[in-house]
Amino acid sequence: MKMRFVSKLAVSLVLACQLCPQTVLAQAQTPLEPTPSSAAPTAQVISLEEALRRVDAQNQDLAQVRARTEEAQGIARQALAALLPVLVATGAYTRNNEGATIEFSRFLDTLEQGLSQIAQRPITLDRSGAPADRIIQPLDALTVNGTLRLPLFAANAYWDVLAAKEGVNAANASVSVARQRTRSALLRALWLGSTAEAFVEVAQRGVNTSEQYVKTAERAVGAGTSVPLAVLRAQTELARRQKELSEARNKLEAVRLSIGLLLGEQQPVQVQLPPLEMPGTLAEDALIEEALKARAEVGVQEAMRRAADHGITSAWWRLAPTLTATGSVFASDTPFLTGDKTGWRAALELTWTLYDGGLRYGKLRQARGNLARVQAEKKGLELQISQEIRNALREFRLGQEQLTLSERQRALAQEAARTAQSSFEGGVASYTEVLDTLDRLYQAEAGEQEARARLAIAIITLKTARGQVW
Template sequence: MIALLALTLTVSTAAPVLTLDEALQAARQNNLDIQVARARLAQSRLLTNRAWAGYLPTITVGGSYTRNSTEAAVSFPGVPEEIVIQPYDQLAGRAEVRQAIIAPTLWPAIRNAGISEDVAELTTENVRREVLFGVAQAYFGAASYQEAIRAAEFLLEVNKAREADTQKRFDAGTVTKVALLRAQLDRARAEQDLVRARNSYLSAKLALSTLILREGDFTLELPPVPQVPSEDVDLVKQALEQRPDVAAARRNVDLAVGRRTGAWFAYAPSVGFSGLYQISNAAGFTGQNDIWSLTLSAQWTLWDGGLREISLREESARVAEATAQQKQAELRAVEEVSRSRLDYESAKANLSKAEEALALARETQRLTEISFKAGVATYLEVADANAALTNAEVGAISERLQTSLAALRLLRAAGLFTAATD
């Protein structure tokens, strides 16, 4: 009954398990870097509206009140009443409409605004993927440290049991004081390794909590090593098609070309229309209180001191810069895929050898323990077997972590990380 009660209390008070998918979902919702990127994207999505505003009509209205020091009036032959052209209290209202009819500089500006929005979306997507990649890295690291704690706890129990057994043998006079001291030293070293593993786990979990803004205690479950496409899949092609940073570099070239086109369009004339309506309690010389006018205007700048030529050369240089950056982004993607593939293959081979070494170390430790109890093996052989098992346990956990991280880096380099984890 007591054991059952203890088990019930342990289960009920255990910290909830946070899975990798839950951590990624929390990052999508709570991560501050992603929120900043989304806010900037919302601002960028207004660029097209801002560009179109230059081609939409502008309507302005206004009014005024003036107190004049004197009143002025004139009379004309045949007109029985004087016409007040300046009353003491003068009221006036004005309404004006302006509309661009032909505005060549606005045409590429509207197109460029749409391209800028595309670049902003791709940049936001790249930020989102980088943040989620960082969360996945932190999760795998913290989960591996958690496994290391379990391994350290198991090995500590083994060393404690070995110390207790050696103490009994020393009291019986069957082993020397050196064997007992060695057992105590191994136990102390195992305790130190456990403290180190726990501190590393808490530090890694704190970094993960900061990324996902998760409060409260939680435990992790070590996910399997992420699956990567087979060697038959052209990951370089996938990277050039799927990576948002590469796509953003291409769209930046289109944007630079569009801006250069806008510099050329500055040489073209523009045509506009305006309409004006005014009303006042001062009739003026016409004898009417309101007037209106319609104006069709054209403007053509023939020489502006060379500013257009400077802008054209500047935009041409930006096209060359954007083109070089596009090639740089594509070459970087190709290099990252190739290097990440090599790192993954190397890590996978190391993991296979580490798992083989762990299996051998466990069997060696088991047989040595049996031999020691039978009086065949010495305590030094037992200590060496335990040390080898400790190194094998830690090595296997480390190689599993490195393999998982290498797989994540390969998926990220190929632009497939989001598809593989969402």
């Protein structure tokens, strides 16, 4: 029974957020209008623009992808640090077990005495240029030091920075992918909700038709053209339609509540859907080419490929030497051997690692493997997009065909129901024939709404597959 489609809407709504979009090929037609519905008094009615804004702001899957973008930016900043100056300030207090001092005055006194004894006469040395006493090891010392380290040549770090920036580009493109999929899933869910609303309308029409048939059966029994069993059958049919209407309303309320939860609301939400524009006619190859240029997933893979290329270049440059300039200033509360309490030094350091245990060759092998993996993923994505478009083309054409046939079936069922009821009133047709035509009419109307929803989802899939953002 077509009402089973309604019973699956709540589950389908939840699963819709996890669906991967497919692609379709469309033909230019009039826009697909959502079925008008009567909103429940308790449902909050919002526009599609507001619904898309809320899902962008409150969807947790999208928030996780944005957080990964922040992580990628942090990694890029870390890689850049290897090319920038490093300034370090240190302070230290030292306590030795004893102090040691060179006393130059006592040393000169001893030297004069020795020379005088040798020369057998007093000898006095000129002490005008003699240094003062020098502390070799202070008992207590408080020192401060500032060091500036500047990388002059570190080629592998430069390519690491480029690779990290491509990682940021890939993360930003991933945000676009997640946003597009989230919005597409929301639209699918909203059209499923619109179908639930349409089933309520179908069920209500079924109740109205059954009520008219009860009255017709009662008149036919009163006129003697039918048996009392017809009234009982009509009343049974009415009870069944009323039950279906009650179930349809309950499912509709559940669907609206699920949409509200999807948007971060605790109350039922009804979204006013605009008509879906039918896409223009395009060749299959043109659609594939367009998708390969516009899909954000392709941008992600391309950024990852560039990052892998930079990784290989960085691995090769690890074989080259590095050149670093270092400058420092220092001060102490105790004079150094020079007699000053402050000083500075500058140095150029060339480092060339001749053998590191195979680390650099391991890095190179890892980078090559990463590039091969990314290239295979990119090729697989291109094949997937191509297959999605072909599958979607088939689904779209099937959806168009089914909607056309469903509309025709519904029109024929309406005419058959009118004819059967008129024949029953004239005593030509039996009540069994009337009930059969009414049931077929109900099934035809339900099938039309199901086909309409299927075609709407196919149109949504097309726009998503072509890389267009809602």
